[in-house]
Amino acid sequence: MKIHQIPLLRDNYGYLIVCQKTNQAAIVDPSEADPVLRYIEQEKVEPVAILNTHHHRDHTGGNEALLAKHRLRVYAHKSDQPRVFGLTDGVDEGDTIQIGELSGKVLFIPGHTTGHVAYLFDNNLFCGDTLFTAGCGRLFEGTPEQMQGSLKKLMALPDNTKVYCGHEYTESNLRFAMTVEGKNPKLAARFERVQGLRARGASTVPSTMEEEKQTNPFLRWDSKEIQTSVKASSPGNRHDPVSVFAAVRKMKDAF
């Protein structure tokens, strides 16, 4: 398997997942078509599918123009039928997707939207706007309970799982993380490393699940320092995982 990261729009990432045995490829979250079409041509692969993580335009905007050029199946959560252009295969938790000889697993992870899914190919996780590197998506359609449940599901994946998310947000996410858990040495080290990468214009995606569990404030509801930060900002807040997660999300919304 080969994975190409394609920068799209201002800060989006689309991906090309290529089966090197058959040369067939899937396009993850094409925000726009032209840069994706150039990659397809340059890599001389045969695109067979679009995998949309959720319905937002910056993840589906290229569907129509790609479908005008190529015959593709379009995958997204089954509840997003009217919201994802060209949807042919509505999927749900536990479904598998075949791309050439590669097989991917669908995880249902609502919270950012009600129909958000992730695609897992071996240890490569394509998680859209649910889990970001050092952050998580806003709760546009779901509840804190749903989002925390979805993040918990992703945290159960092996530590070496690579996190391919939908945006390059790592640096600003870490700037916020430092305000709620600045004494975490792994977080401080990551912030420094990421600032260096961004200064050179390099990508900070993918990360690993291990790194996220160690430094992502939206997965660290058990951290005493984060619980203290939450208490300082909203004194009546409870310390159960969902309440801590919800409070950190609120703080980030206002950051």
Ligand SMILES: [Zn+2]
């Ligand atoms: Zn989104």
Ligand SMILES: [Zn+2]
């Ligand atoms: Zn997005």
